[in-house]
Amino acid sequence: MQVLGTVSGVGVAALLGAGAVGGIILWSRRRFSVRSFLAVGAAIFALGVLNLLNRWPSMEAAFSTAQGYLLQAGLALGLGAVGMGLLGCVIGLNVGLAHRWLPARTDRGGAVDVVAGLGLGLAAAGIGAITGALLPQRVPPWAGFEPVGDFVPLLTASLQPVSSFILRTGLALVLFAAVDRLSSGWTRRPGLFTALFLVVGLVLGGTGAGDVTEWLVFGVETAVVLWVAYVFVLRRAPFLIPLVSAGIGLPGVLQDGIARGYPGALVGSVVASVLIVVFSLTWTRALDGQGNRE
Secondary structure (H helix, E strand, O other), X not given: OHHHHHHHHHHHHHHHHHHHHHHHHHHHOOOOOHHHHHHHHHHHHHHHHHHHHHOHHHHHHOOOOOOOHHHHHHHHHHHHHHHHHHHHHHHHHHHHHHHHHOOOOOOOOOHHHHHHHHHHHHHHHHHHHHHHHHOOOOOOOOOOOHHHHOOOHHHHHHHXXXXXXXXXXXXXXXXXXXXXXXXXXOOOOHHHHHHHHHHHHHHHHOOOOOOHXXXXXXXXXXXXXXXXXXXXXXXXXXXXXXXXXXXXXXHHHHHHHHHOOOOOHHHHHXXXXXXXXXXXXXXXXXXXXXXXXX
């Protein structure tokens, strides 16, 4: 399973890498959303650096006594900041590509859009929860205690889910934008792209699976959810993708808070949920009319 998890991680990195290369090519041809790149890249970098500094006590506790403190501190901070910068650039390039490739919106919505997007995401999260409940439980449910070692656990609980939301949304945007572009809105080679959804589902399902059965079940389920969401909803309303991504993540964020593994966990999860909804609404508005202008 460790090998499978590594392969899945490489698969996700390959997808993001391909999107980044495509974004650079489009940027050189002036067919790229620079504003989206800068906004998302800056958000990823700022949140990453903030989380890095907040996690300093936990990182410091792992230092080796056989090496100098200043050397280890400099490497941890320097490499961490560089890593966040690279991650911000990669995700930003993918988002800039997706914003340009997704078809422009032709109408104006309102509250119906919010309900539809969040509802679809919550439905996908519910399907995953039902599937997880039917599978054998490897460990009992318990609260997460990781933020306790940070400077301000409340800050980790509030910001870490937002970072995860941005990463998840960026991956979804480039995936659906590429499928929509290459299949001409699902009018060309639908069988080939159905197989692509299956491969992507298995790759995503392998990143956290505990055994082969769990990997196959969650992989196939993810592929089916992606296929249904795109074919029946998102190819006609791609601007809903940020709201769908928010709906998928909100139950897990609130569940961590309700478990109250440490003081401030519930408040942090509520703050994170509000931030995710606000970010998703802002992102949805940014997608309005910013699609394919070629």
